[in-house]
Amino acid sequence: MTLITNHMPTEELQRLDAAHHMHPFTTGDDLAKKGARVITRAKGSTLTDSDGNDILDGMAGLWCVNIGYGRDELAEVAARQMRELPYYNTFFQTTHVPVIALAERLAELAPGDLNHVFFSNSGSEANDTNIRIVRTYWQEKGQPEKTVIISRKNAYHGSSVASSALGGMAGMHAQSGMIPDIHHIDQPNWWSEGGDMSPEDFGLERAQQLEKAILELGENRVAAFIAEPIQGAGGVIVPPSTYWPEIQRICDKYEILLIADEVICGFGRTGNWFGSQTMGIKPDMMTVAKGLSSGYAPISASIVNEDIAAVLGACEFNHGYTYSGHPVAAAVALENLRILDEEGIVTHAANELAPYLKEKFESLGDHPMVGEVKVVGMMGSLALTPDKTTRAKFAADVGTVGFMVRERCFANNLIMRHVGDRMVISPPLVITKAEIDMLSARARKALDEGYENVKAAGLFKAMS
Numbered sequence: 001m002t003l004i005t006n007h008m009p010t011e012e013l014q015r016l017d018a019a020h021h022m023h024p025f026t027t028g029d030d031l032a033k034k035g036a037r038v039i040t041r042a043k044g045s046t047l048t049d050s051d052g053n054d055i056l057d058g059m060a061g062l063w064c065v066n067i068g069y070g071r072d073e074l075a076e077v078a079a080r081q082m083r084e085l086p087y088y089n090t091f092f093q094t095t096h097v098p099v100i101a102l103a104e105r106l107a108e109l110a111p112g113d114l115n116h117v118f119f120s121n122s123g124s125e126a127n128d129t130n131i132r133i134v135r136t137y138w139q140e141k142g143q144p145e146k147t148v149i150i151s152r153k154n155a156y157h158g159s160s161v162a163s164s165a166l167g168g169m170a171g172m173h174a175q176s177g178m179i180p181d182i183h184h185i186d187q188p189n190w191w192s193e194g195g196d197m198s199p200e201d202f203g204l205e206r207a208q209q210l211e212k213a214i215l216e217l218g219e220n221r222v223a224a225f226i227a228e229p230i231q232g233a234g235g236v237i238v239p240p241s242t243y244w245p246e247i248q249r250i251c252d253k254y255e256i257l258l259i260a261d262e263v264i265c266g267f268g269r270t271g272n273w274f275g276s277q278t279m280g281i282k283p284d285m286m287t288v289a290k291g292l293s294s295g296y297a298p299i300s301a302s303i304v305n306e307d308i309a310a311v312l313g314a315c316e317f318n319h320g321y322t323y324s325g326h327p328v329a330a331a332v333a334l335e336n337l338r339i340l341d342e343e344g345i346v347t348h349a350a351n352e353l354a355p356y357l358k359e360k361f362e363s364l365g366d367h368p369m370v371g372e373v374k375v376v377g378m379m380g381s382l383a384l385t386p387d388k389t390t391r392a393k394f395a396a397d398v399g400t401v402g403f404m405v406r407e408r409c410f411a412n413n414l415i416m417r418h419v420g421d422r423m424v425i426s427p428p429l430v431i432t433k434a435e436i437d438m439l440s441a442r443a444r445k446a447l448d449e450g451y452e453n454v455k456a457a458g459l460f461k462a463m464s
């Protein structure tokens with residue numbers, strides 16, 4: 001066995017990584033040739049790699065390190081919990097203190113009567129749980145034919161077989177197929193799909209697709225609608241203002257359960273504790289993960305309202321994971337929530353940082369390759385385009401130009417992701433204003449350099 005440490009030369013770590021480690025959502029052979037970037041430590045909003053570069057993390061890991069890196073309190077709580085009770089399950093009529101406390105805290109934080117919590121370990125598992133909750137709910141209510149869950153194209157709800165089917169990522173469906181009774185409607189992405197419509201009309205049209213789908217599939221068949229308040233992995237797509245009120249109206253009218261997937265939007269990301277509050281919706285269920293523990297430990301949850309809890313409470317719900325409500329993860333999450341609240345991180349981000357981020361990020365809108373710029377709270381995106389006025393796509397495969405800009409972000413020590421030809425950001429909620437200045441300066445430099453490369457490659461032209 002090789003002793004592998006932070007002090008090994010980067011090439012050696014890369015070679016070992018390529019030899020044995022399979023990366024998610026990656027073309028392994030290409031990465032093996034190039035070598036993965038090795039991250040060795042992190043503090044606040046800054047990552048350090050094995051070559052000693054300091055990189056500004058404009059993505060908070062994968063949209064999750066809301067509290068920032070390097071909080072000793074979380075490490076201490078984890079160590080204490082591991083010593084006291086490293087593991088016990090919550091099956092067979094047992095419980096433990098961290099899970100009791102975390103469920104109580106989540107019931108307090110979650111809006112309305114979302115007061116009951118089922119724990120899992122990842123957003124994917126929580127969404128699988130949601131499918132089972134929804135179908136069990138309708139069975140128990142004597143309507144077993146209500147099994148269809150409506151979702152949206154370009155939604156992301158996870159990578160397990162069921163949650164990837166629930167999501168709307170065509171590439172994922174193509175590789176592993178679908179599960180029965182999931183139906184997708186179009187997404188409210190005005191920039192890419194709005195054509196000549198106003199954003200408001202387009203928002204309404206996309207929301208009304210839900211009503212059409214319910215009527216086509218049959219009111220008696222549709223169990224639930226699931227959506228992210230703001231699509232994250234799909235490219236930080238902020239729906240037009242008309243969209244959510246209409247969706248809410250339709251869900252209420254046909255009495256279908258509304259599931260808000262808050263995996264990215266939760267815990268301060270959009271300027272409130274939950275994205276549902278920012279978008280003014282009243283879900284019956286919420287999926288939470290990521291910011292719940294700020295990524296320090298894997299934990300997720302389905303939070304349901306009183307009605308669903310009452311129906312499920314009357315039957316045996318045949319579901320659960322070995323690590324549902326894991327004591328160490330629960331203790332870490334609880335401490336994370338305490339700090340987010342007591343240090344005023346969520347309110348400071350909403351009141352002080354978000355307006356500043358919006359101003360700085362929107363200033364990139366004057367760049368020749370940038371079309372719309374959207375910022376809500378502490379998440380944002382910008383659309384790359386060869387023609388702002390027509391909102392044209394590039395004459396290249398989608399994502400080619402986005403990837404070229406992301407490469408320049410990496411080279412300039414900024415983590416800013418691309419989703420197709422949109423660039424997305426979601427920094428830690430503890431980023432400073434000086435770091436926001438740095439983020440926008442590095443983003444501009446990456447855009448400038450990317451623009452030169454795109455022109456040199458003959459790609460700065462519209463798809464005909």
Ligand code: PXG
Pocket residue numbers: 062121122123124125127156157158159228232233261262263264289290
């Ligand atoms: N729902 C939403 C809204 C998510 O964003 C999941 C569920 C699944 O969570 P887990 O913990 O199972 O990964 C997510 C995850 C990306 C990216 O490239 C986004 C996610 C995960 C990995 C990559 O933007 N979101």
